[in-house]
Amino acid sequence: MKLDLANPAWRAALPPSRSVAADAPASACAFSRDGATVAFALGDGRVRLLPADINAAETPAGEPVHRGAVLAMTADPTGDGFVSGGDDGRLLRLGSDGTMSELAHQKGKWIEHIAIHRASGAIAAVAGKNALVVKDGQTSEFGPHQSTVADLDFSKDGSRVACAHYGGVTVWSVGNVTLPPRRFAWAGSHVALKWSTDGKFIATGTQENDIHVWRIAQSTDMRMQGYPAKVRSLSWSADARWLFTSSQPVFTAWSFAGKGPEGKPPVQFGEEGASLITVVAAHPTAEFVAGGYESGELQLGDIKTRRSVVLKLADGSAITCLTWSTDGFRLAAGNDRGDLLVVDLRR
Amino acid sequence: MAMSPSQVPVTVLTGYLGAGKTTLLNRILSEQHGKKYAVIVNEFGELGVDNDLVVNADEEVFEMNNGCICCTVRGDLIRIIEGLMKRKDKFDGILVETTGLADPGPVAQTFFTDDDVKARTRLDAIITVVDAKHFLGQLEQGDEAQEQVAFADVILLNKTDLVSADELKKVEGRIKAINPYARIHKTEKSKIELEAILDKGAFDLKRILEFEPDFLEHGHDHDHEEEVKSLSLTADRPVDPDKFQKWMGALLQIKGPDIFRSKGILAIDGAPRRYVYQGVHMMMDADWGQPWKDGETRSSKLVFIGRNLDGENLKRGFQDCLK
Numbered sequence: 001m002k003l004d005l006a007n008p009a010w011r012a013a014l015p016p017s018r019s020v021a022a023d024a025p026a027s028a029c030a031f032s033r034d035g036a037t038v039a040f041a042l043g044d045g046r047v048r049l050l051p052a053d054i055n056a057a058e059t060p061a062g063e064p065v066h067r068g069a070v071l072a073m074t075a076d077p078t079g080d081g082f083v084s085g086g087d088d089g090r091l092l093r094l095g096s097d098g099t100m101s102e103l104a105h106q107k108g109k110w111i112e113h114i115a116i117h118r119a120s121g122a123i124a125a126v127a128g129k130n131a132l133v134v135k136d137g138q139t140s141e142f143g144p145h146q147s148t149v150a151d152l153d154f155s156k157d158g159s160r161v162a163c164a165h166y167g168g169v170t171v172w173s174v175g176n177v178t179l180p181p182r183r184f185a186w187a188g189s190h191v192a193l194k195w196s197t198d199g200k201f202i203a204t205g206t207q208e209n210d211i212h213v214w215r216i217a218q219s220t221d222m223r224m225q226g227y228p229a230k231v232r233s234l235s236w237s238a239d240a241r242w243l244f245t246s247s248q249p250v251f252t253a254w255s256f257a258g259k260g261p262e263g264k265p266p267v268q269f270g271e272e273g274a275s276l277i278t279v280v281a282a283h284p285t286a287e288f289v290a291g292g293y294e295s296g297e298l299q300l301g302d303i304k305t306r307r308s309v310v311l312k313l314a315d316g317s318a319i320t321c322l323t324w325s326t327d328g329f330r331l332a333a334g335n336d337r338g339d340l341l342v343v344d345l346r347r
Numbered sequence: 348m349a350m351s352p353s354q355v356p357v358t359v360l361t362g363y364l365g366a367g368k369t370t371l372l373n374r375i376l377s378e379q380h381g382k383k384y385a386v387i388v389n390e391f392g393e394l395g396v397d398n399d400l401v402v403n404a405d406e407e408v409f410e411m412n413n414g415c416i417c418c419t420v421r422g423d424l425i426r427i428i429e430g431l432m433k434r435k436d437k438f439d440g441i442l443v444e445t446t447g448l449a450d451p452g453p454v455a456q457t458f459f460t461d462d463d464v465k466a467r468t469r470l471d472a473i474i475t476v477v478d479a480k481h482f483l484g485q486l487e488q489g490d491e492a493q494e495q496v497a498f499a500d501v502i503l504l505n506k507t508d509l510v511s512a513d514e515l516k517k518v519e520g521r522i523k524a525i526n527p528y529a530r531i532h533k534t535e536k537s538k539i540e541l542e543a544i545l546d547k548g549a550f551d552l553k554r555i556l557e558f559e560p561d562f563l564e565h566g567h568d569h570d571h572e573e574e575v576k577s578l579s580l581t582a583d584r585p586v587d588p589d590k591f592q593k594w595m596g597a598l599l600q601i602k603g604p605d606i607f608r609s610k611g612i613l614a615i616d617g618a619p620r621r622y623v624y625q626g627v628h629m630m631m632d633a634d635w636g637q638p639w640k641d642g643e644t645r646s647s648k649l650v651f652i653g654r655n656l657d658g659e660n661l662k663r664g665f666q667d668c669l670k
Contacts, residue, residue, distance in 0.1 A: 042435070148423060166407065
């Protein structure tokens with residue numbers, strides 16, 4: 001089985017999908033580690049679970065788990081459930097058996113971003129100016145940073161966590177070896193961060209609508225300009241050769257193969273949408289990328305052939321979250337109206 | 348700032364420590380008014396109300412990395428507004444409390460600068476709570492008390508029960524010498540009808556129809572030459588748009604940090620409608636306003652509130668922009 005965008009079936013009809021109206025903005029979505037369940041974090045405090053199989057019976061909506069909105073959510077790297085963070089300052093582990101345990105509670109702070117490292121089972125979360133790391137039942141705190149941490153991510157081997165903040169990025173060693181934090185400075189506020197899948201680069205989106213990328217080993221950096229809006233969504237291809245970015249009307253990828261992107265324009269392809277891409281998600285293994293638009297349109301692109309197909313038509317409600325199943329044959333997406341979508345890409 | 352019905356109005360609440368901001372916020376949160384307000388505060392726990400509509404923020408003033416030093420925004424506000432929009436329950440308004448010593452500039456500039464914030468919210472007005480008993484003393488202690496009054500659209504002259512009629516008059520005189528355009532409400536214990544202070548549209552270009560200074564007829568205190576004051580310029584001859592743009596652009600470039608607020612209604616040469624604008628420091632919004640009526644006197648008016656304003660120079664500059 002493989003994804004082939006040259007298959008005429010993609011143009012004949014939209015792929016099969018399930019859509020559920022949750023009536024609260026979706027802030028995040030994730031597939032469970034075992035791939036059986038997909039979860040959507042909602043603005044009413046609920047985490048809505050659906051079977052990944054679009055033909056399986058729909059599970060009923062549960063009770064709210066957070067007071068206020070659920071702001072961040074990922075798969076639980078240590079089980080088949082999920083980890084969520086919210087307005088109420090709580091970081092929760094939601095077990096696949098329906099149990100719920102509190103990993104952290106920081107009153108008055110929002111848990112707005114969570115990152116996980118699958119192999120080591122570590123979880124990192126933003127709590128104000130600090131980063132929390134939960135690993136092997138221990139919670140450690142890193143910071144304070146110069147400002148509230150805007151985003152964070154693990155290195156490929158899980159030994160370090162990078163935090164984006166005003167003035168740059170700070171990298172903490174969170175493994176058994178304790179090294180002093182390393183700072184990568186660039187003036188201004190950094191609002192999104194992704195560590196490359198090969199561990200060599202850290203990319204951020206800035207308040208000034210730029211992208212900044214650091215080469216970690218050499219401590220050199222580069223800046224990509226020309227976006228009409230803040231780049232809040234960054235996604236590295238599985239082989240780390242491409243950095244996909246939001247905030248353009250077509251798929252936009254910077255090449256990190258060979259000498260890197262310096263002095264070269266990005267590769268742009270796909271059907272130009274009437275609006276900008278709000279979320280991008282690179283395929284977990286192959287050279288595909290999914291993009292959700294402000295208009296609600298959803299596209300799938302193949303960087304190798306530069307082909308793209310439409311998975312969902314525009315409906316006026318911005319795509320706010322987008323993620324792949326680990327097997328790479330399903331996509332989950334949510335929008336700001338609360339429509340939850342699971343697309344089956346097997347054709 | 349263009350208005351669309353989905354934009355949530357944001358009210359900024361400033362004032363010296365102890366002026367009565369927290370009392371006002373407690374009222375807004377606890378009184379039955381059928382409206383829902385999210386409140387962004389900087390001191391958690393000071394409010395007596397435990398409410399998930401209260402959000403704690405550290406004031407994070409960020410310089411924009413675009414070569415303009417006076418272009419500062421409140422990073423925490425950008426983040427929080429975005430977070431609030433993820434909630435299912437929407438708000439009738441958002442109130443932002445600033446610390447007693449905060450400069451209201453970065454808060455206001457956030458609404459001129461950040462596209463995401465602009466898409467979801469609109470700056471409604473800046474309210475400054477003034478402590479009638481301690482205001483004169485606070486003026487001597489630093490620039491903050493003066494600047495907070497200079498920025499205000501609405502002033503709550505609070506704790507009027509703690510001063511004599513004479514003292515109150517003196518305080519009011521000083522306020523009006525700094526900013527004669529703000530609407531003053533005299534209050535005790537921050538008691539005021541919410542309609543008087545919320546949803547005022549002070550930054551709405553469509554609502555800048557007329558602005559008249561409110562000078563005291565008597566008792567204007569001339570003993571103090573205020574460092575921060577307001578200046579208004581008028582003209583009956585039409586304005587040359589190119590010359591005006593050039594002059595204003597250069598003026599804000601150089602004097603922007605000293606000009607807290609500016610507003611204008613202009614009669615542009617040959618244009619059937621009023622040209623309205625308003626700015627905070629170097630940032631400005633402008634649009635075409637109401638059409639001139641037949642036979643109406645087409646006069647232009649500009650107002651600046653700021654520090655070290657050179658009246659003669661401004662007057663000459665504006666005169667040079669006229670046809």
